[in-house]
Amino acid sequence: MTDMHTTADHAHDAVHTPAAADSHDAHADTLLPTSRFMGIDLPVPLYTAVFGALALLTIIEVILAELPEFFLTTPLLVFLSICKAILVVWYYMHLRTDNKLYALALLIPLFIGIVGTLFLLAVPLFSYPY
Amino acid sequence: MALMEQTQAAAHDDAHGHGHSAARNENLKFAWWLYLASEVIIFTVLIAGYLVYAFNHREVVHEVHEAAGVLLVATNTFLLLASSWMMVMGLRSIQMGDQKGLLTWISATAIFGTIFVLLQIVEYATLSAAGVTLYHTSGELSEFGARFYAPTAFHGVHVIVGVLWAIYICYKGARGGYSKTNYIGVEIFGLYWHFVDVVWIFLFTFIYLI
Numbered sequence: 296m297t298d299m300h301t302t303a304d305h306a307h308d309a310v311h312t313p314a315a316a317d318s319h320d321a322h323a324d325t326l327l328p329t330s331r332f333m334g335i336d337l338p339v340p341l342y343t344a345v346f347g348a349l350a351l352l353t354i355i356e357v358i359l360a361e362l363p364e365f366f367l368t369t370p371l372l373v374f375l376s377i378c379k380a381i382l383v384v385w386y387y388m389h390l391r392t393d394n395k396l397y398a399l400a401l402l403i404p405l406f407i408g409i410v411g412t413l414f415l416l417a418v419p420l421f422s423y424p425y
Numbered sequence: 426m427a428l429m430e431q432t433q434a435a436a437h438d439d440a441h442g443h444g445h446s447a448a449r450n451e452n453l454k455f456a457w458w459l460y461l462a463s464e465v466i467i468f469t470v471l472i473a474g475y476l477v478y479a480f481n482h483r484e485v486v487h488e489v490h491e492a493a494g495v496l497l498v499a500t501n502t503f504l505l506l507a508s509s510w511m512m513v514m515g516l517r518s519i520q521m522g523d524q525k526g527l528l529t530w531i532s533a534t535a536i537f538g539t540i541f542v543l544l545q546i547v548e549y550a551t552l553s554a555a556g557v558t559l560y561h562t563s564g565e566l567s568e569f570g571a572r573f574y575a576p577t578a579f580h581g582v583h584v585i586v587g588v589l590w591a592i593y594i595c596y597k598g599a600r601g602g603y604s605k606t607n608y609i610g611v612e613i614f615g616l617y618w619h620f621v622d623v624v625w626i627f628l629f630t631f632i633y634l635i
Binding site for chain 1: 451454455458459461462463465466469470472473476477480495499502503506507509510512513514517520521612615616619620622623626627629630631633634635
């Protein structure tokens with residue numbers, strides 16, 4: 296009986312890697328009725344706290360866009376949208392706990408896309424001023 | 426002795442079954458992230474095309490912003506953000522073994538997605554009446570139209586696909602297709618839906634606010 300138990304445990308250990316166990320445990324805090332988000336204890340689940348942050352950032356964006364335009368308007372709006380995207384990818388798409396290799400699937404094409412866009416912006420509309 | 430061997434074999438199969446299942450889920454997720462990478466390229470090209478135009482035609486962009494108004498599109502943004510929250514709450518429910526919760530949250534996701542699409546149609550009708558069309562024989566707005574409709578409509582199609590997928594998740598969930606230990610289908614759908622949300626976050630900022 297002891298041998299049988301040992302064999303089963305061995306097989307179990309062999310296929311349940313520490314990474315898999317860590318990943319499973321890491322999801323545990325999302326199941327709690329309360330959360331700690333950005334260092335603040337909140338009486339709502341983590342996902343709800345993140346939604347609150349997303350809604351708040353969106354309100355700030357809309358207010359900022361409605362205010363008279365100044366030199367920081369565009370950089371601030373882009374910064375806020377990047378913050379929102381990171382919140383969604385990090386918490387809702389579970390990049391916080393999943394394999395970080397997945398991030399490359401977003402970052403590599405994004406990097407190529409941004410470089411391509413900057414290149415396009417450098418192309419004059421009509422002709423180069425030779 | 427024979428019983429012990431059978432039990433050992435069962436334990437081995439069970440353990441490896443879990444292992445294969447975990448590996449399969451990881452592979453599924455990685456494959457889905459690679460698919461999302463291809464989507465990043467497509468949307469980046471569409472947004473880049475718009476940005477290059479908008480960067481060089483600020484007056485046209487302001488004119489369209491005034492015609493569209495920010496209220497409708499801000500409402501749509503909240504709807505999509507809320508639907509993302511509902512989606513992930515649905516996943517949370519099934520992770521806790523709450524099948525009814527899964528159905529409730531995913532149904533709400535589908536409803537919010539549908540309202541998003543309907544409001545987008547209203548927005549298109551408003552802009553079309555203001556002269557922002559996909560193709561026009563003359564005028565600056567005609568050049569704006571194609572660059573505006575391409576990314577937003579392509580995104581809208583993604584929302585429609587997501588709504589249909591959510592309905593399928595509800596259908597399968599109602600038949601007991603997901604459980605506390607088997608929820609990879611919901612998780613994969615979640616990755617898609619949240620990606621669509623991320624794309625909208627950038628479209629909202631780049632097209633409607635800047």
